[in-house]
Amino acid sequence: MVLFHVLGPLEVHAGTAVRRFGGSKPGTLLATLLTKPNGWLATEDLVAAIWPEPAVPVSAEANLKTYVWQLRRSLPEYDGGPRIESGPGGYRVRVGRGELDTHRVGELAEQARLASSDGRTEAAAALLEQALRTWRGRPFAGLDPVASTDALAQLDDLRLGLAERLAEAQLALDRGQDALSTLRSVTADAPLREGIWARLIRALHATGRRAEALAAYRQARDLLAAELGVGPGPALVEAYRLALGDARSGPARRELPRDVPLAGRTAELAAVRRAARDAVPVVLVEGMAGVGKTALAVHAAHRLAPDYPDGQFFVRLGDGGQPGTPDPAAVLDRLLRGVGVPAAGIPSDLDGRSALWRSELARRRILLVLDDVPGPDQLAPLLPAIPTCLTLVTTRNRDWHPDGATRVRLAPLGTEAAAALFRSALGRRDTDRQAVAAIAHRCGGLPAALRDAAARLHSRPHWTVRRLADELDDDPCGVLSDAVRRSITDTCRRLPDRERAAWYALGDLPGEFGPAAAARALGITVGAARPALEALVDRGLLDVNGGDLYRSHVLVRHLARCAVVPAGGPVRRHHGGRRVA
Template identity: 35%
Template sequence: MRVGVLGPLLVVDGSGAALTITGGRPRALLASLAVRANQIVTVDELAELVWDGAPPAGATRSIRVYVTRLRQALTPELAERLVTQGPGYVWRADTDLLEFEDLCRRGAEATRNGEWETAADVLARALALWRGTPLVDVPSELLREREVPRLERLRLHAVEDRVEADLQRGGDRQLVPELRELIERHPLRERLHAQLMRALAAAGEQAEALEAYQRARRTLRDELGVEPGPELRALHEQVLAGSVDQRAVPRQLPSDVLNFTGRQHELRTLTTLLDAAAEGAVVISAIDGTAGVGKTALAIHWGRRVADRFPDGQLYVNLRGYDLEQPVSAGDALAGFLRALGLAGAQIPVDTAERAVRYRSLMAGRRMLVVADNAGSVDQVRPLLPGAPGSVLLVTSRDRLAGLVARDGARRVNLDTLSEKESATLLRALIGPRVDAEAAAAAQLADLCARLPLALRVVAELAVSRPKVPLAELAEELADRQRRLDLLDADGDPLTSVRAVFSWSYQQLDEDQARMFRLMGLHPGADADVHAAAALADTTPAAARGLLDALAAAHLVIQVPPDRYGMHDLLRAYAVELATERDEALTRLYDHYLHAAATAMDTVFPAERDNRPSLPKPATGPELADPDVARAWLDSERANFVAVSAHAGVDHASGLATVLFRYLDVGGHGVESLALYRNAARAAGEAGDKTAEAAALISIASAHRRLGRPDEAGTFLRRALDLLQETGDVLGQARVWANLGMIETQYRRRYDVAVEYFTTALPLYRQVGARTMEGFVLNSLGDAEMNRDRYPQAVAYFDQSLAVFRELDYSIGEASVLDGFGELAVRQGDHHTAVGFYERSLALFHAAGDRSGESYSRHGLAKARHGIGDLAAAHADYAAALELFVQTGDRLEEARSLAGLAETAEALGRDDAGERWRAALEIFEELDAPEAARIRARLAEV
């Protein structure tokens, strides 16, 4: 249930149906309460607003009558929230304004913290709540005078913050048309002028940026009689000097190691490399050495010492090259880097080679430090090489990476164990004065640890935990442990000493701590939260946290801010060797991720519960009742979902693919979605489960269709169909035919073929009683018939589809049909009716949290508003639709929105229409879409 004031007054009940509130004064009363939801509005204030500043005698009594009538018009749930309190009334309602204000606050905080991805996402969601001019249909001029200017100021500030976030993420050129339009509407906003200048300068258009400054200066002098402010003047100087840089500045280096000791020679060697970088060379340094010798600590410590020498930031990835089960591929590492450099998930190419090209392009002209930690091979590293000079790639590896040295000119820095003096210094920092008091015993401890920092830290923690035990006694215990262990070889291999230290430290743990240590080694991801650890150990999150904190204190796990835990790869390998209850623990862990993911999906996409398998809520899972919390949890665990699917059997891998489909699809997470679906297909193939394999292939096809790759999508669908015909799976076959029809409609515009495919799918869905999918196919048939100019047939299919969805009380389906009716009205020239359809569908999609649906409705609304001549509003709607399509990765619709922007820009007499046409043409040609020919012809005429 929600109330909307950011546009025409809207009241939506719990089912998603819009309520009609008739009468001017009841609507004014409702709006007056809604704009101040959860606050007391006195009867006198209400009378003033309802009668537009001229309340008659007895107005307060009439207000009470109107309140009674309003309660009767509302649903019981909404009426219960309209309560009498003190001198007036309070409506405890959920409004789009309250949600907008909350999102704006969060967006402003993210902006202040430099969290640009979060800021862009949150503020885009805030601005998507606007459906037009606030309260435009409320008959109270006084209410609009009091509220609309305030709301418009809030909206403008949110737009500016969102533009700032997009600028910081590298969206320079694509923001120029929007900023020019905003400046036309708000010519005195200096921040908008500054943002336009920065966007133009970052896009390489220095002359245009200088002209933008002169236009701003003329406007301010003509309108206000003032010169530009200090920010705008300073920016003008930067543009003249060519020093404007408007790109994301990632700071990814982990925290520095506590009590870093020694390595002065190696630090100086690394620092000398900066001279070469300053001269314009791409510098590669490879730190190699045995496991546990401190390669990562050295790289991070040095990186933090010289951070100011890399003004464009630092990138970091743990390649986990010696994790036999889950090394990070170069493609995945590049995806992480591209996100850090400002790309949205949907903008990241699928192919590793294409990612490498995009990465090198974004790195051009930057001075950055890139740390590739724990590389297992040259192949993991080479795609991460910055192509342009000025940056440094620092690689750590147990391998000497000879190929990187020979072919790419890497400088090798071999890291040996600590010297006797450095070992003593480290132990002194960790243990205290006992080291000097028992110098000989401390030296023996260091030797027994092979003077490896990792082992020394573990031993030091044991000494601290046993303050009354002499170091000599501890050294004897460790020596005895080494003698009794039959490890590796007898030639002084440092790993022998490390394993002995681990074994000795492990023996000091109590039973529950030891068990948690063993089980954490089984986790397939890079790190885990307390809920995943609790699932592994079959305990409560509180108990798991206590055990993990004890292990972190013993240096057996690593605490990763803000509230996660990981392991050094040597410790992980040792823990896995000791683990005995592997299958039971992993089953609990995989159950946890699957069930918690289902809970989160039910919260974020509640209208689609019935389309997902029914799974019980996890007993020890995180609290995911709030949509924002649930979405944040899904984001934080996305990499773990992929890791789990790579290791799990068919039930869990296929279950995750099914449960997370909508989140991955509409969120633009093409990288993870393809990996997860491929893992599900592999697991199903290995298990001989043809039905599950076909389902995964259909999901892979959907991901390719979303990414604008219809041929690849069709290939996977045909493979799925072969399997489904073998198994006789009717529902799966119906899904394939429906998806094939979507490809024909969306990309090839062979509507006769699409109708054939949809009519093949329809009886199959009916045969198995899949009513929701029946409704969607009926809607798709209506769309196809409309595109064949068979309007009566289209209306008949839309009517049937709408009846199915309303019978099922499925608001997303209803919204999809309303979109179809809106498009039909546009084609018949009834644009005012179309606006109504699109506004209703937009509200339903938004209430359901379906951003993909919102993007289509927003695009349709733009077309309808263009048709009635509201060009400025149409242009803004096309821009909003474009942003949503970019976020969700829908390349074809991105191009169509660009074309819409070009058309409205031409009609408005703007000078950026050609730029928009060319951007649209580029994508249409890339996708081999039929629209390309029309745009080429249009540009040729110009």
């Protein structure tokens, strides 16, 4: 017999007697204990549930004991003892099998699963209907402190999941009208659950109600935009395409790399979203090596992907100097195959492939992420011709700009965001704040270096965060990986002689300097130094700070000091710190 009824206002059924608790404090206590039947709950947690801050009375624990005593008097015993047991620092309610209505629902759900797996769909539907009838309203209705817990969300998820399964069974039994009624009831109760809307659209399509299916999609899309500020997800988009009768063969390509958490990029992400909303065809994300351009573009692409159901592509073009860097013709060959063009139909020349690519995209909504693009010559053949597609471009070079593009510049993270990113990558929050701040400073707020430092700590479990900070302070080259160092130094070593000499000179200059100081370090005139410095700005190796001052990144300066200067290069002055080639 079910003793405790929580799927609605809390009730206790003992024989023919029914006790209702309303919003009383003993009722809140019992309901809180029933969120974890047979499990111990600490006294302080029970006090917090009964008296939310700041209304906790001085006599809270004494009052709690009184409520326990009252409940023990009114509840039937369990196995010859009190229903509510006390222990060191806490209490629990003893519940036997079948005495809690949520347990009964779980039993019915499992029986329905077994019936469905045995092909007994009609029996499964009957069991699911019986389980759903157990709900008498909102769980723990009238007990607000309990209603705010995770237990309520779990019970809501349980009910919605049962309704989805029931609708599937009803469709399988050719009870389309019943399935639609079930799904419409759920969308009314949980209007922001995309999965339910997708099932409703599919059910409407299956019952020949195409116009209603399309109307349901628009309603779901508008709700998500208004309430959450997001577009429809993949399941909803696929249901919409089914309702439209889209007959394209094969699934759309989903090539985006794994998403990673970001820190301190709210404004930049908002700029990308605005560009997509305003149908800007290209977003150019630029910044120095390691600043997180790819991470930002991929993160934004994952969130924009539902608006581009015909495919999301990711292509790394390199920086023009790495062996094996794909040329635009090879990239177009891959992209054309990705949208279903057979190999025999792909032209052999670059212009022909570019024209065919634009033609193919004229009837699609595609999201394209082009990573580490060196310049406009590599980009132009790959760009779609229509604004219904979006291209996110990352580059470390500032000296070019595509027509009509939105430009998003990434700077190194500030101290707080850098510390947050490091802690996120480390997976710990209880870290030495001063040491974390020192690491953020020594990495210069560069996300690649911060993630690399966290990875080094993972691989050195005997190190503390303070030890990592000290190692970075002693010699960043001994901590950071080759990949992070090469991301900066490879750019530098491929510079023309004059600009490369200017980079070497950064090792002997302060973090902020003027053209005259650079000219002295290089042994040339100010007029000759300026073009070299501006070239370093274009490559993301220097920044401009005000009218006539330049600012270099701490790691760029360190790597310049560590670099081996070729014969005939600028003469270095002695500097403090270790030199590691």
